[in-house]
Amino acid sequence: MFSNLRSLWIVFLHLFRKRETVEYPEEKTELPARWRGRIVLTRDPDYEERCVGCYLCAAACPVDCISLQATEDENGRRYPEFFRINFSRCIFCGYCEEACPTYAIQLIPDFEMAEYDRQNLVYEKEDLLIEGQGKYHGYNFYKEAGVDFGVKKKGEGENENKPVDVRKLMP
Amino acid sequence: MAKIIIDNKEYESDESKNLLEACLSLGLDLPYFCWHPELDSIGACRQCAVIKYKDEDDTKGKLVMACLEPVTDKVRISLEVDEAKQFRADNIEALMINHPHDCPVCDEGGECHLQDMTVMSGHNYRRYRFKKRTHTNQYLGPFINHEMNRCIQCYRCVRFYKDYAGGKDLDVFGAHDDIYFGRHEPGTLENEFSGNLVEICPTGVFTDKTLKKHYTRKWDLTNAPSVCHNCGLGCNIIASERYGGIRRILSRYNGDVNGYFLCDRGRFGYEYVNSKKRIQFPFKKQNNSLVQIEKKQAIQEIRKVAEGKKLIGIGSPKASLESNFLLRQWVGAKNFYAGIPETEGKLIQKVIEIVKSGKVNVPSLNEVKSYDAVFILGEDVTNTAPMLALNLRQAVRNTPKEQAAGLNIPVWNDAAVREVVQGNTGPFYIAAAQATKLDEVATQTYRAHPDDVARLGQAVAHAINPELPETDCSKEAGKLAESIAGALLDAKKPLIVAGTSLYSRAIIEAAANIAFALKEKEKDAGLFYVAPEVNSVGLFLISDKFLDQAFENVNQNDDAVLIVLENDLYRRTDKNSVDNFLQDYNDIIVLAYLENATTQHATYVLPAGTFAEADGTVINNEGRAQRFYQVHVPENDVESSWKWLQEIMPVGTAESTIHFENIVYNLVKTFPDLEGIQSVAPPADYRKGTQKIPREPHRYTGRTAMHTNINVSEPKPPEDTDSALSFTMEGYSGIPTAAITPFYWSPGWNSAQAINKYQIEVGGELHGGNSGVRLFDKKNSNIGYFKNITKTFSPQKGEWYALPLYHIFGSDELSAQSPAVNERLPKPYIALNNSDAWEAGVKEGDLLGIVLQGETLKLPVKLNTGLTKGTIGLPKGLKETVGTRFPFWITFKKIKDE
Structure with a gap:
């Protein structure tokens, strides 16, 4: 009997507490930065596309909802010719972000993607590519990759020696 | 057989092998880089270290390189002991010190032997804090891309390119950790087999430039076991597709045909499949230009046009047996012509007659490597049958290699064997109309008009068997004939190579005479004829009429319809004759891959499937029937010619609705000689357990996104009713039988080296037997010597x-x-x-x-x-x-x- 009354009392007190429920959509809640929502493609500090078309996100995707085709620009810099995510299949697991070696693909705290037509949930590169670097700043894969893909010359990257002169005679 | 003990377990192994080969053959995972079953051991990479014990009581053992240790009876080794594992991990860590961290943009990634071995050895974190060495790259031509930073100095590239393929323009430069593999200056790699560097290189130094243009990872490719259509040898290939285009060709191991390698024509000559000139839909001639029409309309109209008319069919050596046969059935045997002029056709028939007789052994392409004396008559094999040239280069080394065996050097010890062999070559004679690339390894060459090449051949035959008619040739030629005959008689396995390329019947006959004469002397002689096209032999097994005969039978009453199958007649014979011939017909139906001169004259053009979109059987120069499979179902109207023929045949014709296998069955019923083609591949209802064999690896990606730009609802994947393969990634995930193996993959082995797991013994036969069936292995007729000797060629003045x-x-x-x-x-x-x-x-x-x-x-x-x-x-x-x-x-x- 006492415990019943106590429960009633506690519930009654809750009337005077701060409300956890927010009046969505009029009121928005704050999501943590690493919340796994809409997927974006980011750019590197030089405003170039970060995605190098390595296909690792597609390989990591458990529902196979990422499809892309790599191509190269006139300097040999590799980028995706198209990049498509079928959000009607996406389960927002974030494996693509984990797999991405260039910080290109990132999940952001935005989930408001509902559509009346499923077809509109197919996002192409134009829909995915954002103007900034997203969560991870300052990284440019091509400057660290150790090969020449038209972004920097051999030996000009991070942690690289000048190219070897094969014809030199010194030991 | 020797007993060997590996990690306290007993195994059996062949004593002629080294320990690495033995371990790999037993299915054990031992990392390696520089060893290759065709290139043998050199011990350059130090990766295959194991601990070898002196005897049963030895607990310490010593570290040895498995690739340089012979298998001996009761040898005890350990792969798993800590010292061996640690050494391998440290070694790979050292190799990786300068390796760039560029796997995401490296075309080798996902099928990289270095990645596999690194994971296998357990190295996963770079401790070395200092800067990485870099190298500049070179332009190596349209086939190969060069990225020297990735090199791990295993020497496989130069060992293949220089030592194995005879290339001159790839070498190693520099010293210590600055070693550079490349050309002396940037430029096109000249060797015809440069494409193999893509598969030979354990990492991404040499990659496929044609793939780079439309790069796709290995796991995303839809693959089919196929047969190269670019010459008459029928090398086995893996053709791969993504997003409706063929992306690359890899060598498909076949121990009876091409072994591990391919020529550059075979590897890079696939891109015509994706050409803009490709005929993708049916076309109809309207007002002198071709207009695209609906498939349904095309079928209806063609049926109407052909109704009740006489039909003339022109077959093709580029089309499969099934397509040719179906056309033959439809138009009737007497109206079916082989689509090859008589000059060439007669020669192919002659070759078939000799090969079919079974009088001498006709070796397979790979068997050529085992011969120790070679005589080539007339053929420039590097250009007419490139892979044969590669194998002949190996055959040349057999005689000097025996010297190494005499010195107790095991055959697999490549560096030591080469030290003994030096530049020596065995007996190798070339008689040709011009200088050929193989001249550099020839003992002696003879350059003459084809008739005189044949005469030299006849002289050699006479020198072997004096009963044969004598040829009066120059003193020089006579002497050469004597020495060739002597060399062939001295050899254990002499090989005679000839072909149709010089349009000389006399050469073909002379080559046969030599082989017959050697056979009579109880030599294990081989006779190898080069056929011009992928299905030349097959075509003449089901038809005996030539293009010229089709030209002669003029369409007088204007009541015939001409059907041309995958054949550009303007490439076959002179323009005037073809023009005249085609003018005779009001209705010309052409099945073609690409726009060409013949399609310009067609009233209807139908899009025929190339090797990439068609199923079929082809017969190569040795009479080996091989099946090739459709890689993908294109989104246009392209399909196998035999399917098109079925569709345009009159409704109700028995052949119009039958299954692929029934076409083969009917073919065998009509031509009992070809019985073997029924067992070329497992039947369409073959299942592994209950499953089909998937064309796609289990990691295939993007299924639920790749079509969604068109429609978010995913289409049902196409079904393959013609074969035991499926177009999806679902199905049996183990090792299927060789004839229907679409790709190589094994847990931990993502690179092409996974082939080790598909072979019963490394470098040997595949599980389920090498694919292909030799049709002429039965001795079935007694063919005599050819006693006609051509007249010697005399040059004309002003001509x-x-x-x-x-x-x-x-x-x-x-x-x-x-x-x-x-x-x-x-x-x-x-x-x-x-x-x-x-x-x-x-x-x-x-x-x-x-x-x-x-x-x-x-x-x-x-x-x-x-x-x-x-x-x-x-x-x-x-x-x-x-x-x-x-x-x-x-x-x-x-x-x-x-």
Whole structure:
């Protein structure tokens, strides 16, 4: 009997507490930065596309909802010719972000993607590519990759020696 | 067989092998880099370290390289002991010190032997804090991309390119940790087998440039076991597709045909499949131009056109047996023509007659490597059958290699064997119309007109068997014939190589005579004929009429419909005859891959499937039937020709609805000789357990996104009712039987080296037997010697005998239309004998005017081609010389430079 009354009392007190429920959509809640929502493609500090078309996100995707085709620009810099995510299949697991070696693909705290037509949930590169670097700043894969893909010359990257002169005679 | 103990477990192994081969054959995972079953051991990478114990009581053992230790009875080794594992992990850590961290943009990624071995050895974190070494790259031509930073100095590339393939322009430079593999200066890699570097290189130093343009990871490719259609050898390939385009060709191991390798024409000559000139939909001629029409409309109209009419069918050596046969059934045997002129057709028939007789052994392409004396008659094999040239280069080393065996050096110890062999070669004779690339390894060469090449052959046959008619030849030739005969008789396994390329029946007969004579002397002689196209032999097994006969039977009453199957007649014979022939017909139905001169004259053009979109069987030069499978179902109307034929046949015809296998069944019923083709591949209802064999690896990606730009609802994947393969990633995930193995993958082995797991013994036969069935292994007729000896060639004043000169890149119709191969086409030229040129007062590069098919051509002179006096050479199959019927007499005029 006492415990019943106590429960009633506690519930009654809750009337005077701060409300956890927010009046969505009029009121928005704050999501943590690493919340796994809409997927974006980011750019590197030089405003170039970060995605190098390595296909690792597609390989990591458990529902196979990422499809892309790599191509190269006139300097040999590799980028995706198209990049498509079928959000009607996406389960927002974030494996693509984990797999991405260039910080290109990132999940952001935005989930408001509902559509009346499923077809509109197919996002192409134009829909995915954002103007900034997203969560991870300052990284440019091509400057660290150790090969020449038209972004920097051999030996000009991070942690690289000048190219070897094969014809030199010194030991 | 020796007993070996590996990690306290007993195994059996062959004593002629080394420990690495033994371990891999037993299915154990031992990392390695520099060893390759074809290149043998050299011990350069130090990766395959194991601990070898002295005896049973030895607990410490010593560290050895498994690839350099022979298998001996009761040898005890350990792969798993800590010291061995640690050494391998440390070694790979050292190899990785300078390896760039660029796997995401490396084309080798996902099928990289270095990645696999790194994971296998357990190295996963780079401790080395200092800077990485870099190298500049070189331009290596349209086929190969170079990225030297990735190199781990295993030496496989130069060992293949220089030692194995005889290349001259790839080498190793520099010293210590600055070693550089490349050319002396940037430029196109000249060797015909450079493409194999892509598979030979354990990492991404040499990658496929054609793949780079439309890069796709290995796991995303839809693959099919296929057969190369670019020459008559029928090398096995893996053809791969993504997003509706063929992305690359890899070698498919077949221990009876091409082994591990492919030539560059085979590897890079696939791009015509993706060409803009591809016919993708049915077309109809309206107002003198071709207009695209609906498939349904095309079928209805063609049925109406053909109804009740006489049908004339022209087959093709590029089309499968099934397509040719179905056309033959439809038009009737007497109206079916092989689509090859008589000059060439008769030769192929002759070859078939000799091969079929079973009188001498006709070796498989890979078996060629085991012969120890070779005599080539007339054929420029590097250009007409490139892979044969590669294998002959290995055969040349057999005799000197015996010396190594005498010194107790195991055959797999490559460095030591090469030290013994040096540049020595075994008996290798070439008689040809011009200089060939293999001349550099020849004991002696003989350059003469094809008739005289044949006469030399007959002289050799006479020297072996004096009962054969004598040839009166020059003293020099007589002496050469004697020494060739002597060398062939001294050898254990002499091989005679000839072919159809010079259009000389006498050469084919002379080659057979030599082989027959050797056989009579109880030699294990081999006779290898080169056939011109992928299904030349198959075509003449089901037809005996030539194109010329089709031309003669004029369509008088204008009541016939002409059906041309996958054949550009303008490449077969001269323009005038084809023009006249085609004019006779009001209704011409052409099944074609690409727009060509013949399709311009068609009333209906139907899009025929190439090897990429069609199923079928082809028969190669040795009489081996092989099945090739459709890679993907295209989104256009392209399909197998036999399917098109079924669709345009009158409704109710028995053949119009039958299954692929029933076509094969009917074919065998009509031609009992071809019975073997029924067992070429597992039947369509073959299942592994209950499952089909998937064309896609289990990691295939993007299924739920790749079509969604068109419609978010995913289409049902296409079904393959014609074979045991499926077009999806679902199905049996183990190792299927060889004939239907679409790709190589094994847990931990993502690279092409996974092939080790598909072989019963490394470098040996595949599980389920190498694919393909030899049709002529039964001895079925007694063929006698050919006793006709041709007259010797005598040069004419003011007239020259024009011979075809072949080019690996250019002479083949389809591969030449691939952009990468197109970059390598030779410029048209006219090749002249040096003294003829001197007499005529022309120099290298001077323009000469010749009249070919009524058109005057100005061609620059090429000298030093080794042509004999009185002959000229013209490149075969180039745009300028296409349709020319070799050989013929011609005159030329010197053109003054303006």
